[in-house]
Amino acid sequence: MSRIKTFNLPDLGEGLTEGEILAWLVKVGDTIELNQPIVEVETAKAAVEIPAKWAGQVQAIHHPEGTTVEVGTPIIAIDTDPGAGPLETPSTTATPSGDLPTPSAASLAAVEVAPAEGMIEPGLIGGAAPGGRTAVLVGYGPRTTAAKRRPRKGEVPAQAVATTATPAIPAPQIHDRRGGASGGVLAKPPVRKLAKDLGVDLGTLTGSGPLGSITREDVQQAANGATVVVAEPIAAATAPSFGADREQRIPVKGVRKLTAENMSRSAFTAPHVTEFLTVDVTRAMKALDRLRGRREWRDVRVSPLLLVAKAVLLAVQRHPMVNSTWAGDEIVVKEYVNLGIAAATERGLIVPNVKDAGRLSLRELADALTDLVQTAKSGRTSPAAMSGGTLTITNVGVFGVDTGTPILPPGESAILAFGAVREMPWVHKGKVKVRQVTTLGLSFDHRIVDGELGSKFLRDVGDFLTDPEAALLAWT
CATH class of the missing domain: 3.30.559.10 (Chloramphenicol acetyltransferase-like domain)
Structure with a gap:
């Protein structure tokens, strides 16, 4: 049985067909536990945290934050036996454009995809995840279509997205959901809003939540302990961004x-x-x-x-x-x-x-x-x-x-x-x-x-x- 297992975006309920990756809670090289929250995904109904189906080490993250991914699309690869020694480097064939490597038959065979609905590990669906969260996975869709990327403003398109389990893929940067990079600050939108309202700079805090994320308690303690002035870059990031035509276009999603x-x-x-x-x-x-x-x-x-x-x-x-x-x-x-x-x-x-x-x-x-x-x-x-x-x-x-x-x-x-x-x-x-x-x-x-x-x-x-x-x- 393959060490490398690929986890597909599951059907999060009510027949939803796609979800947007809001934030990765892990990075390549991290050791994770079974049912540990690994990614936050927004669907047409809510934002949910998806727990890991396997324990092991993250080998690849296939889609960066901001990507809209259809159900059944691979999103992460996990080495379930990282102590067994180094992985064999799969042979690849360059594409005509040189952008994406084409995996060989041997490398594809070395990756095990998450099983179809009905083959889910006991305790995952509806079970309690670490930190008191509840897993909301319902099933796994059969589709394997390509993901659609919603580019960020001013962002240079990615050169390549990995499709096989290879540790060469760099970890994605954690993005501030106001639109800019946060320099590694991990916090959910309600926490960011609270910090803004209380005038707390998230960059000055050390998170006490899962994976070092900043919690509401962290923000409130900082606000009670000292008066912090909101930095100008934060205010600029939250202001509407108008183009040359003095109009702003907001995607409806x-x-x-x-x-x-x-x-x-x-x-x-x-x-x-x-x-x-x-x-x-x-x-x-x-x-x-x-x-x-x-x-x-x-x-x-x-x-x-x-x-x-x-x-x-x-x-x-x-x-x-x-x-x-x-x-x-x-x-x-x-x-x-x-x-x-x-x-x-x-x-x-x-x-x-x-x-x-x-x-x-x-x-x-x-x-x-x-x-x-x-x-x-x-x-x-x-x-x-x-x-x-x-x-x-x-x-x-x-x-x-x-x-x-x-x-x-x-x-x-x-x-x-x-x-x-x-x-x-x-x-x-x-x-x-x-x-x-x-x-x-x-x-x-x-x-x-x-x-x-x-x-x-x-x-x-x-x-x-x-x-x-x-x-x-x-x-x-």
């Missing part, structure tokens, strides 16, 4: 591309109707304060979104048709509610969902929402967490927006926009008083939800938020 496709399909497929309701949520805000004051809730993140989510879940019990899908010749009404929460991230808008949220207690729902939001902000949301949604909430209030007319996620029949909570003059018990008020916007698929049903559903959500304690007693 990844999450942004998928969002655009889904929203366009939904907008022109499902007939949207939007209704609005302004409600006094003063009692709801006081209920949250009392909840925060309880001993068993002191370590729990409690926000108005929690009560909105609970209101939606209870309203679905009264009006189950709102939680359904139009399937052409039938309407599929779902007993379970996979509650989606729209989240704005550095890679674009994503909508992860809380599975079977209707069966959760209020405390369990709070924990699930906290985990969902934190995972999304860190860029670690998996494709599985964004599939299967049945009903969605978009919290536009966090941006200071009163309400909106949200577009339905494909396959869902309703989406609720939750606006900002503001102090406003309000008639309360016959007198004008300052109360806390918000506006809800409900968009729904008029093929499934008519005006009456949509109005009743929205009214029940509003009634709950007006007096959540009374609603919980009456509805449950």
Whole structure:
């Protein structure tokens, strides 16, 4: 059996066909362990870390950062027995252009490709990876097509990309995801953003994370210990880069591309109707304060979104048709509610969902929402967490927006926009008083939800938020 094993880009779920290599977490010559994260790849749905299928020594990295690679394409070669002595140098034949060597039959036979789906080593799929990460590999695609390279601005095209396991290939340089070289600084986009916001120069830090990567804790400690002035090169790197025509062209790819496709399909497929309701949520805000004051809730993140989510879940019990899908010749009404929460991230808008949220207690729902939001902000949301949604909430209030007319996620029949909570003059018990008020916007698929049903559903959500304690007693 060959010592050198070639690892292909796996199918990361939901039939995705390609992924962009964001960052290599290893370099040629590194010794790696089984299930150690080796590369970060961005798909149309999320950025995920792919763990190593074998332990051993990295012999070749076939595609540099910034390359878009199709599923089934070899991305890395690993020597699984580096202690067995030096490898034989394979004979090669120069191509007419002299750019890429053509591997001989013997050298091709010496490389073992990752097995097809169903031959995966136990514990890899869905198993815990080092550092508490979760591997999200689903299978291995059968294609072996060439990779497509997205060149960086001002970059000289690479002369050659290795296709065989040869230690002659230099290690790729780690690139700052703002666009320039970072001189070996390894940090994820959320960490880089935090460093920018806090004025911390990543180049001055020593990472405590895996493979020496810089973590959020590293940045926060640096910010608390000293005031660091942001260097001018960093500011220049983050500014828009305009050409001679004073225009900037941004490739539409990844999450942004998928969002655009889904929203366009939904907008022109499902007939949207939007209704609005302004409600006094003063009692709801006081209920949250009392909840925060309880001993068993002191370590729990409690926000108005929690009560909105609970209101939606209870309203679905009264009006189950709102939680359904139009399937052409039938309407599929779902007993379970996979509650989606729209989240704005550095890679674009994503909508992860809380599975079977209707069966959760209020405390369990709070924990699930906290985990969902934190995972999304860190860029670690998996494709599985964004599939299967049945009903969605978009919290536009966090941006200071009163309400909106949200577009339905494909396959869902309703989406609720939750606006900002503001102090406003309000008639309360016959007198004008300052109360806390918000506006809800409900968009729904008029093929499934008519005006009456949509109005009743929205009214029940509003009634709950007006007096959540009374609603919980009456509805449950």
